[in-house]
Amino acid sequence: MAESHDGPRIPTPAPPPDGAQPGNGAPSGPEQALCASDELAERGQAVVFDVMLWRAPARAFALRFDGAVVAYINRCAHVPTEMDWQPGQFLDMDKRWILCSIHGAAYEPADGRCVGGPCGRGRLMRIETAERSGTVYWYPSPDIQPVAFDDVGPSDGAAPESTP
Numbered sequence: 001m002a003e004s005h006d007g008p009r010i011p012t013p014a015p016p017p018d019g020a021q022p023g024n025g026a027p028s029g030p031e032q033a034l035c036a037s038d039e040l041a042e043r044g045q046a047v048v049f050d051v052m053l054w055r056a057p058a059r060a061f062a063l064r065f066d067g068a069v070v071a072y073i074n075r076c077a078h079v080p081t082e083m084d085w086q087p088g089q090f091l092d093m094d095k096r097w098i099l100c101s102i103h104g105a106a107y108e109p110a111d112g113r114c115v116g117g118p119c120g121r122g123r124l125m126r127i128e129t130a131e132r133s134g135t136v137y138w139y140p141s142p143d144i145q146p147v148a149f150d151d152v153g154p155s156d157g158a159a160p161e162s163t164p
Helices: none
Strands: 032-036 047-053 056-065 068-073 114-116 126-132 135-139 144-146
Touching: 032 047, 056 126, 056 135
Parallel strands: none
Antiparallel strands: 032 135, 047 056, 047 144, 056 068, 068 126, 126 135
């Protein structure tokens, strides 16, 4: 790391690779593999995954719409509730809009903006994605982080005792 007269130089995170889509701020962590590209059929079932939103557990989803992979937090802008009417099912019967199963708020899949119903001028929280070499990736942001799976034993952090 280079030093300057102003102190240590902090490296700037690399921009997401080509194919990344704009989202909620600059990526703040390494890419996260989500699924194989062929798991997302055009206007088909979404892949649902867990994230941390503002340091609290949340669900997110990714789907393919008009050839592009889009991903959002699974939370309606009208009422913060999960939207899928069946696991991984977010699109309306015509497969044109992302539809909240609770109050019928409709969102444009390409950008997450509300197009009808009680969501007003709201929009879904987008998650940046990229697709390359047959894999779909998502990028953490300052607000949206991967779930950390710790393999720590008991809550005090001590290793479990073995019994003879």
